[in-house]
Amino acid sequence: MPFDPTTLDRTIPRSPGVYLMKDSQGEIIYVGKAAxxxxxxxxxxxxxxxxxxxxxxxxxILDTIDVLITSNEKEALILENDLIKRHQPRFxxxxxDDKSFLHLRIDERSEWPRIxxxxxxKRDGAKYFGPYHxxxxxxxxxxxxxxxxxxxxxxxxxxxxRSRPCLQYQIKRCxxxxxxxxxxxxxxxxxxxxxxxxxxxxxxLARSLKAKMRESxxxxxxxxxxxxxxxxxxxxxxxxxxxxVDLKELDRDVFGLYREGSFLQITILMMRRGRMTGSxxxxxxxQGVPDEHVLSTVANLFYSGGHSIxxxxxxxxxxxxxxxxxxxxxxxxxxxxxxxxxxxxxNKRLLDLAQTNAEHSFFQARQDEARRNGVLARLKRTLxxxxxxxxxxxxxxxxxxxxxxxxxxxxxxxxxxxRSGYRRYKIKEVSGxxxxxxxxxxxxxxxxxxLDEGDLPDLIxxxxxxxxxxxxxxxxxxxxxxxxxxxxxxxxxVIDGLTDGDDGVLRxxxxxxxxxxxxxxxxxxxxxxxxxxxxxxxEAHRFAITFHRKQRRTTHFRSSLSxxxxxxxxxxxxxxxxxGSLKRLRESEADAxxxxxxxxxxxxxxIFDYLGRTSK
Ligand code: SF4
Numbered sequence: 001m002p003f004d005p006t007t008l009d010r011t012i013p014r015s016p017g018v019y020l021m022k023d024s025q026g027e028i029i030y031v032g033k034a035a036x037x038x039x040x041x042x043x044x045x046x047x048x049x050x051x052x053x054x055x056x057x058x059x060x061i062l063d064t065i066d067v068l069i070t071s072n073e074k075e076a077l078i079l080e081n082d083l084i085k086r087h088q089p090r091f092x093x094x095x096x097d098d099k100s101f102l103h104l105r106i107d108e109r110s111e112w113p114r115i116x117x118x119x120x121x122k123r124d125g126a127k128y129f130g131p132y133h134x135x136x137x138x139x140x141x142x143x144x145x146x147x148x149x150x151x152x153x154x155x156x157x158x159x160x161x162r163s164r165p166c167l168q169y170q171i172k173r174c175x176x177x178x179x180x181x182x183x184x185x186x187x188x189x190x191x192x193x194x195x196x197x198x199x200x201x202x203x204x205l206a207r208s209l210k211a212k213m214r215e216s217x218x219x220x221x222x223x224x225x226x227x228x229x230x231x232x233x234x235x236x237x238x239x240x241x242x243x244x245v246d247l248k249e250l251d252r253d254v255f256g257l258y259r260e261g262s263f264l265q266i267t268i269l270m271m272r273r274g275r276m277t278g279s280x281x282x283x284x285x286x287q288g289v290p291d292e293h294v295l296s297t298v299a300n301l302f303y304s305g306g307h308s309i310x311x312x313x314x315x316x317x318x319x320x321x322x323x324x325x326x327x328x329x330x331x332x333x334x335x336x337x338x339x340x341x342x343x344x345x346x347n348k349r350l351l352d353l354a355q356t357n358a359e360h361s362f363f364q365a366r367q368d369e370a371r372r373n374g375v376l377a378r379l380k381r382t383l384x385x386x387x388x389x390x391x392x393x394x395x396x397x398x399x400x401x402x403x404x405x406x407x408x409x410x411x412x413x414x415x416x417x418x419r420s421g422y423r424r425y426k427i428k429e430v431s432g433x434x435x436x437x438x439x440x441x442x443x444x445x446x447x448x449x450x451l452d453e454g455d456l457p458d459l460i461x462x463x464x465x466x467x468x469x470x471x472x473x474x475x476x477x478x479x480x481x482x483x484x485x486x487x488x489x490x491x492x493x494v495i496d497g498l499t500d501g502d503d504g505v506l507r508x509x510x511x512x513x514x515x516x517x518x519x520x521x522x523x524x525x526x527x528x529x530x531x532x533x534x535x536x537x538x539e540a541h542r543f544a545i546t547f548h549r550k551q552r553r554t555t556h557f558r559s560s561l562s563x564x565x566x567x568x569x570x571x572x573x574x575x576x577x578x579x580g581s582l583k584r585l586r587e588s589e590a591d592a593x594x595x596x597x598x599x600x601x602x603x604x605x606x607i608f609d610y611l612g613r614t615s616k
Contacts (some may be wrong), residue, residue: 005045012038017069018079021091024063025453030091032293035073035078035321041065058091064609073324080297081304088420093297102138103130104198112159112177113191114152115145115198123307123332128308129198130278141198148231149194151173151187160585190454194575195237201270206235251310252347255295255355257317258362262288266298270310271352279357283365296320299339300328309333310520314340314351331603340446373413375528382529383512383521385485389459390414391447393421394489395472396463396540400548405433407442408544411457412536424547436471443475456484459540463537465490469513488513489537490520510534557582564610571598575607586611 012019015038021030031422033039070076076376083091105118107126117138132138146153154166165176175182196205210231215226256267263285270278287294296319305308309329318341319325329337340349376389392412399405411421425445430437439462450456461467469488476484490511510530511520523530558572560582567575578596579585585593585607594604 005042008038008045009112009248012041012065013069014038014296015069016071016073016076016078017067018083020066020068020083021062021089022064022066023061028083028087028089029058029061030089031080031083031087032289032297033073033076033321035076035324037067037069041067047065073321074328074377076344077300077324077328078304079323079614081300084297084301090289093282093287093294093301102132102135103128104132104138104141105129106195106198108191108195110156112152112182112187114154115142115194117142118122120132121308122376123304123306124174127195127198128306132189132278144234145194148227148234149190149197153192154178157584157587160589160592193231200277202235203273206232209235215604250312252314252350253310253314254314254350254354255299255316256356256358257291257295258353258355258358258404259287259291260362263362263366264294265358265365266295267354267358267361269350269357270572271350281361283361287336290320292317292320296325299325303329303332309337311336312338312340314347316351316355317341368416371528375415375532378527378534379529382523383485383487383514385459385487386483387458387485387589389485391418391457392459392461392536393457394461394463394536394540395439395442395446396443396537396544397427397435398541398544398548400552403433404548404551405430405438406544406547408540408547409442410536410539410543413537414530415532417539422543424543435464439468439471440475444479447475447479447481451479451481456481459485459487461533461536462486462488463540464488465511465537466513469515473515486515489533491537498510557585561607564607566603567607571596571603574598 014036016032016033016035018033019037019041020028023029032040035460068079070079086564103118103121104128105116105121105128106113107124109125118128121130130138132141145151150173152159153168154162158166162178164179165174165179168174169176169180175187177187193205193208196202196208209228213225213228213232216222216228242499249606250271251273252271254269254271256269258265263283263286264287266282268280270280282298284294295315295317299313299315299319309332313329319339322339326337326339340347342351379385380388390413394410394412396408397405398408405427407425407427409421409423409425413421423446424460425442427438427441430440443460443462447456460472462472465488469486472486472488476482476486490513510523510533512523512533513520523533554576557576558569561567561572561575574597575585576595579588588608590601590604590608593599594601596604599607
């Protein structure tokens with residue numbers, strides 16, 4: 001039954017807190033926070049156009065609204081962040097973990113810090129820099145750091161186990177703290193310089209390097225002076241490659257927002273000490289909530305997720321819960337953070353720049369989407385589908401060395417992978433290697449569940465020819481599912497005796513089998529449709545293979561430890577989780593093994609001895 005707004009006065013208090021909108025199945029579809037819950041929730045059912053739009057999106061789905069009362073708005077912010085991450089409600093903004101962004105991490109608390117490339121910043125006390133959009137940009141930065149600042153670049157495990165310095169030491173890129181008695185203050189000084197460099201405070205760094213160069217030269221330490229000179233040149237080179245936009249030397253993030261209806265784009269420009277050091281974009285659809293609310297949630301998720309918080313955050317409109325946000329970010333950062341809505345001057349120009357970037361990215365995203373929709377429309381026509389294949393699922397069965405069968409399902413929504421829809425199915429009901437029976441089991445399990453949850457794809461692609469297609473057809477028939485398209489995708493056939501010049505064989509194009517047709521449809525080479533279909537199948541194979549690899553590693557790991565008295569399945573699991581591989585476990589000292597959950601010094605010594613004996 002749709003939600004009845006006339007009950008608001010009775011059910012929603014005027015306290016600060018978090019509200020959870022749910023559908024009739026009890027699924028949380030939206031989470032929001034408010035200083036005054038009743039007034040905020042009431043806005044959705046008022047006359048303002050923005051929020052009415054949101055309610056239109058929810059349509060008949062909204063069934064109930066639950067609330068969680070907090071003692072203040074800042075607590076509500078923290079709770080909102082946790083709940084969005086935990087439930088990923090479909091109408092909330094989701095800051096996807098975009099794998100294309102990389103960060104650099106440096107942990108100054110470590111005895112001998114180093115820089116590492118990581119995907120995702122964590123709130124672990126280390127410093128993170130980035131995001132870097134391209135692997136080449138981050139490699140270039142790491143190269144400069146490795147070349148001109150003498151930090152180690154080995155991982156902790158190798159560091160602990162070295163008996164003499166590695167090549168980095170020979171080529172004078174690391175002082176060799178792994179084994180040599182290195183002055184910690186000098187090493188720390190290098191770390192500070194790297195941090196300044198990565199923070200973008202390159203003017204400051206250049207000044208300090210110049211002073212040091214002069215000092216070393218006056219003291220006739222010419223080798224040291226030459227090193228400072230090289231560092232200075234590298235820093236100045238990197239200074240020239242950056243555009244100066246903001247002349248006031250504060251660290252700022254500038255949020256740009258562009259919206260058309262429920263589609264919106266947020267672009268964050270990172271300015272460090274007056275220079276633009278990076279940007280990050282988020283593209284959202286189905287966002288009918290007002291801009292001030294979206295900005296507040298995005299900023300909360302962004303900074304609570306570990307991104308470094310600057311002195312100032314510039315926004316196009318005042319975000320919802322401004323004071324609570326500033327207080328929360330100040331707490332996380334340990335230093336004052338301000339959020340401003342600039343109206344004029346340099347800050348306004350920066351904001352305009354972020355707005356222009358957001359607008360540009362918005363249209364770029366729409367163009368990409370239009371191109372993908374064009375591909376889907378052509379695929380629909382070519383394969384004679386009844387539906388626009390917006391949500392496609394591809395199924396594959398794979399075996400490892402003729403055993404361990406597993407089914408994999410990958411999902412593409414709007415022509416791009418939707419990883420939340422990927423699943424693996426361990427085959428439970430079929431013994432032996434009957435490919436058809438296994439495909440039937442996997443499809444049955446997936447589609448039965450889909451029927452229960454009202455979640456079926458527009459198009460099912462099974463990896464294989466007519467045999468697999470007929471199995472899938474029978475499953476649809478048995479479950480009385482109609483309105484879902486189905487095709488079989490068979491690999492290109494190699495034609496003997498002919499060559500096409502590239503690799504010496506001639507392949508026929510991929511063949512798509514459709515129900516009721518005798519002959520397969522051949523997708524034209526070099527078309528987006530062919531690319532999409534082969535990508536689907538390759539992704540399903542890849543997904544299955546990674547599973548087999550992981551299983552193989554786990555089995556090998558466990559069987560290597562199973563003869564050690566006292567190391568049962570639970571301890572094997574803990575060791576695997578901790579070390580990740582048998583190689584790493586073998587390379588570890590007994591102390592490191594003892595630190596693993598449930599092991600302790602005595603058992604660690606036994607494991608250490610056993611692995612030492614078996615590795616010989
Ligand atoms: S010399 Fe030692 S500390 Fe430096 S990178 Fe090599 S192993 Fe690591």
